[in-house]
Amino acid sequence: MTLFALVSGILLSIGALAWEYSQAGLASLSLFLLFFGLAWLFSLWHNWDWFSSLGLFVAVFAAAIGFWFELNSSWMVAGAAFALFAWDMTEFRRRLRVIIVDDQIRGMERRHIARVSLVILAGLFLVTIALLIQLRFTFEWGVLLVIVILLGIAQLVAWFRRQ
Amino acid sequence: MGRSILLSTLVYGLLLAGLVTLRAEFVALAIPFSVYLFYGFWNAPELPDLQIERKFSNDRAAPDTDVTITLSIKNNGGHLEELYLDDEISSQLSVRIGWPRQLFRLPKGSTHTVTYTIAGPRGAYVFDSVSLEGTDSLGLVRRTKTMSVKGRLFVFPEVRHLKSVPIRLRKTRVYAGTIPARSGGAGTEFFGVREYQPGDSPRAINWHVSARHAETLYSNEYQQERVADVGIVLDARERANLFRGTRSIFEHSVSAAAALSDAFISQGNRVGLLVYGSYLSWTLPGYGKVQRERIMRSLAGASIGVSSVFAGLEHLSSRMFPTESQIVLVSSLLHDDLKIVVQLRARGYQVMVISPDPVKFERELLPASAEVDIAARIIRMERDLLIRRLERAGVQVIEWDVSRRFDQAVGPLLRRPHAAISRRTS
Numbered sequence: 001m002t003l004f005a006l007v008s009g010i011l012l013s014i015g016a017l018a019w020e021y022s023q024a025g026l027a028s029l030s031l032f033l034l035f036f037g038l039a040w041l042f043s044l045w046h047n048w049d050w051f052s053s054l055g056l057f058v059a060v061f062a063a064a065i066g067f068w069f070e071l072n073s074s075w076m077v078a079g080a081a082f083a084l085f086a087w088d089m090t091e092f093r094r095r096l097r098v099i100i101v102d103d104q105i106r107g108m109e110r111r112h113i114a115r116v117s118l119v120i121l122a123g124l125f126l127v128t129i130a131l132l133i134q135l136r137f138t139f140e141w142g143v144l145l146v147i148v149i150l151l152g153i154a155q156l157v158a159w160f161r162r163q
Numbered sequence: 164m165g166r167s168i169l170l171s172t173l174v175y176g177l178l179l180a181g182l183v184t185l186r187a188e189f190v191a192l193a194i195p196f197s198v199y200l201f202y203g204f205w206n207a208p209e210l211p212d213l214q215i216e217r218k219f220s221n222d223r224a225a226p227d228t229d230v231t232i233t234l235s236i237k238n239n240g241g242h243l244e245e246l247y248l249d250d251e252i253s254s255q256l257s258v259r260i261g262w263p264r265q266l267f268r269l270p271k272g273s274t275h276t277v278t279y280t281i282a283g284p285r286g287a288y289v290f291d292s293v294s295l296e297g298t299d300s301l302g303l304v305r306r307t308k309t310m311s312v313k314g315r316l317f318v319f320p321e322v323r324h325l326k327s328v329p330i331r332l333r334k335t336r337v338y339a340g341t342i343p344a345r346s347g348g349a350g351t352e353f354f355g356v357r358e359y360q361p362g363d364s365p366r367a368i369n370w371h372v373s374a375r376h377a378e379t380l381y382s383n384e385y386q387q388e389r390v391a392d393v394g395i396v397l398d399a400r401e402r403a404n405l406f407r408g409t410r411s412i413f414e415h416s417v418s419a420a421a422a423l424s425d426a427f428i429s430q431g432n433r434v435g436l437l438v439y440g441s442y443l444s445w446t447l448p449g450y451g452k453v454q455r456e457r458i459m460r461s462l463a464g465a466s467i468g469v470s471s472v473f474a475g476l477e478h479l480s481s482r483m484f485p486t487e488s489q490i491v492l493v494s495s496l497l498h499d500d501l502k503i504v505v506q507l508r509a510r511g512y513q514v515m516v517i518s519p520d521p522v523k524f525e526r527e528l529l530p531a532s533a534e535v536d537i538a539a540r541i542i543r544m545e546r547d548l549l550i551r552r553l554e555r556a557g558v559q560v561i562e563w564d565v566s567r568r569f570d571q572a573v574g575p576l577l578r579r580p581h582a583a584i585s586r587r588t589s
Contacts (some may be wrong), residue, residue, distance in 0.1 A: 029285065053169060060173060060192070064180060067188040081195045088199075091302050095245065095266055104267050108245070114562060115300055119202045123195025128193040152175040 001109045002093050003044075010040050010055070016060045017079035020071050033062060036155030040086075053091035059083030077127050081120050088116050167303040170200055185572035192512075203303030205214060210306045211297045212240030216291060217314045223459075228284050229259055234293065234312070236269065243269040247296040248277060250312075283318055285417065287464030290314035320417045321587045323570035325426040328573045330489050330513065331390065354384045371372040376451040381383055390436075393427045394484040395420055397462070398494030399440030401469040412495055413467050415519045415565040422569050423517065424458045425449045427491075437483060441468025442531050445483065487511045495521040501549055505556040515559040517573065522546055523564055 014037030021030035036058055060083065063076040093111055094127035096105065174193045181189035213236055221233035234250060237346045250263040261279030269275050291313060297306045356369050359380035372381040398404070404413040420436070427434045428451065435448035436458045446461045448454075485492055490512045492504065508514045520544050529535045550560050563573050 055585055057173070060177070063192055064177070066190060067186065067192065068184075073188060073191075077192060077195070080192055084199060085197060088301060095247070095302060097300075107324035108266075108268060112300060117299075119199055120195055126198065127191050127194045130194060131188070149178050149182065152171060152178075155171070 001106070001113065002089055002096060005113050006044065006086055006089035006093060007041065009082050009089055010037060010044075011061050012053075013037075013079050013082035013086055014040070015073045016082065017059060019063075020028065020066060020075035022081075024069065024071050026069070029062075029065075044090075049090055049094050052087045056083045056087040073131055077124065078129075081124055081127075085120055086115060089113075092116075165303075167200065167203065170196055170303070199301065200303070203299050203301040204300040206244070206301070207304035207450050208243055208297040208299055208306050209241045211238070211243060211246065211295050211308050213237060213295065213308075213310065214239055215293055215310055215312045216434070217312045219314060219316060220314055220338070222314075222545050224316065226284050226318055226321055228318075229280045229282050230288075230316060231260075231278060231280045232263075232314075232506065233342045234461065235274055236277065237274045238269045239273055240271070241296045242271045244300040245298045246275075247298070249294040249296075250277070250279075250289065250290070251292060251294065252281065253283070253286070253288045256281045256287060256288060271466065285318050285320045285414065285463055286495070287460065288316045288318070290316065292579075317460055319459045319463050320414075320421040322425050323418065323422045323568060323574075324458075325422055325570055325574045327430065328426045330393070330424065330515075340553075352385060352419065357383050357384050362417055386572075392485040392488035394435045394437065394448070394488060394490045395424050395427075395458075396437045396439055396490060396492045397465060398492065399465055399467050400440050400497075401440075401467050403497050404467050406528060410524075410528055411467060411522055412519050412524050412565060413465075413480070415563075415569075416493045417462055417465055417572070419517050419519065419563065419569050421462050423491055423493070424462075425455065428452075428455045428458075434458065435484070438462075438465045440466065441470040448485075484512065487513075489513045489515065491515045491517065493517045493519075495519050496546070496549060498545070498549060504553060504558055508556050508558050513559075514557075516553065516561070518560060518562050519565045520549075520562050523566070527566075 014033055018030045018033040018037070021027075021033060036055070040051060040055045050156075058082050063080040066076040066079075067073065092109075097107070165541050171514060174196045174385050177189050177193035177196070181187060181193070184559050185561070215237075216235045218233045218235075219578075220229075224230050232250070234248070236248065245266055246269045248264065252258075252263055259280045261277075263277070263279050265277050266367045267275050291517075292309050293312045293313065296310045297308075298304065321471060356372050359368060359373075359382045361502060363382045367382040369381045369383045373379070397416060397418075399413065404411050404416070408411065424436060433448045433450050434454060436446040438444040438461060444465070447456075449457065492514065494516065496499065496516065496518050504516065522539060526535070526539045545578060550562065553560050561573055561576050563569065
């Protein structure tokens with residue numbers, strides 16, 4: 001079940017991004033994404049779990065570039081969200097590998113997939129609202145973002161110092 | 164890098180990009196990731212508060228015998244959506260059924276049981292702790308804990324039962340046993356004739372001798388049979404046991420020591436064990452089943468050791484063993500051991516050496532060639548000379564070809580009187 005969800009996540013993520021790029025006439029970028037998707041699927045076969053992090057970054061970067069080129073934002077957001085789903089499933093699959101035979105597996109898989117799907121759907125819902133409202137980037141928004149980013153950087157620095 | 168850090172970096176990167184480019188879409192793109200992070204942190208588990216019990220199906224086993232370990236984990240704290248448990252077991256043990264690492268869900272107040280079956284070679288295995296990792300449902304926040312759940316498993320050496328090991332000693336203990344005590348009394352073997360004393364059984368009267376004397380009766384006297392002190396010394400020095408790097412004759416020595424101690428204890432003797440390796444591991448002499456258990460535990464944990472202090476047998480002090488007792492040295496013998504073993508004999512000990520044949524053992528590990536043949540012959544001659552010197556000093560030496568079972572190869576030789584022993588088992 002997890003593998004099916006994982007493969008679906010990769011296909012939907014790469015598919016959404018590649019489709020919109022090809023629709024916009026950016027065939028080379030679309031081809032690159034398709035090859036990258038194949039590599040991601042290949043990494044599953046070899047259990048290269050680290051590749052999913054790379055996949056997530058590439059998908060988010062591709063979505064950001066798509067926004068920059070003013071492509072259809074729904075496809076871009078969907079691409080990034082499904083990449084997040086695939087990234088989560090990869091980690092969950094890694095954790096499940098330690099269970100050999102257990103009657104809890106099915107239940108754990110079902111609950112996890114349902115939970116992650118709901119979380120990502122909630123995120124997508126909020127993005128949709130944000131995009132529908134079409135917030136303008138005002139000075140107040142800027143100040144808020146600066147504060148959030150500074151807090152985040154401080155947290156990251158603290159984490160690295162603890163390590 | 165932790166998953167939460169990776170995701171946070173992504174979120175802050177998008178926010179920064181939004182701020183720099185003044186494009187709200189980048190900020191919007193960060194929303195699903197922020198929701199994911201928020202949910203993960205919101206559901207972060209508490210530090211696991213668990214109660215763990217370990218049970219063994221058997222805490223003493225024979226080599227390669229299945230032992231089932233059951234861990235009962237009770238959750239006294241909050242709900243744990245995913246709990247990863249790793250029971251740390253020795254690398255020498257192999258897991259036959261089940262798995263000592265598991266991921267499971269443990270609701271508040273519930274109990275989960277982890278069962279797995281292991282088997283392994285001889286050894287004293289310590290089960291010390293269990294590693295636990297509780298994670299939230301998204302695997303973002305981890306709470307790790309190591310709990311001390313102690314347990315011990317002894318895999319005893321295989322014991323080949325010997326019918327009997329007759330020994331003769333000048334000094335025995337006061338309790339009745341099987342060793343002729345060289346003094347008259349109750350027993351089975353004829354010892355001598357003495358004047359009849361009130362209380363003697365009429366059946367003990369020797370009528371032939373009494374008939375020759377007009378006024379006196381004479382009784383037969385039998386040799387008393389008593390128990391004796393036996394000290395078994397197991398040579399665990401690396402240079403006496405390791406050949407061609409890693410191949411060891413030590414396991415054979417351990418099985419010989421196990422068979423001998425079992426036989427001596429079964430005969431009612433007081434037996435002690437000294438493992439002479441990187442240090443001296445001494446099991447004080449004792450009788451009976453409890454002592455057998457102590458010796459087997461010591462043999463289970465015996466391992467080869469290397470130490471400059473105990474490189475020779477100089478520390479095999481005579482004060483360790485009761486005077487004039489039986490010492491059984493299980494060793495492949497080194498040339499510099501001669502002096503010490505002869506010294507023990509000179510102090511009045513009865514010394515028996517059970518020597519697993521290292522020449523034949525090593526010869527079988529080497530490729531066949533003329534050089535190896537010549538080397539083997541030279542070493543064989545040197546060893547024969549060493550053994551002959553020991554025998555001349557009154558030490559009983561039995562050389563054991565380890566390709567044959569100990570009870571089959573050495574057992575018949577041990578049952579014969581000392582002088583009649585053919586030195587080699589093959």
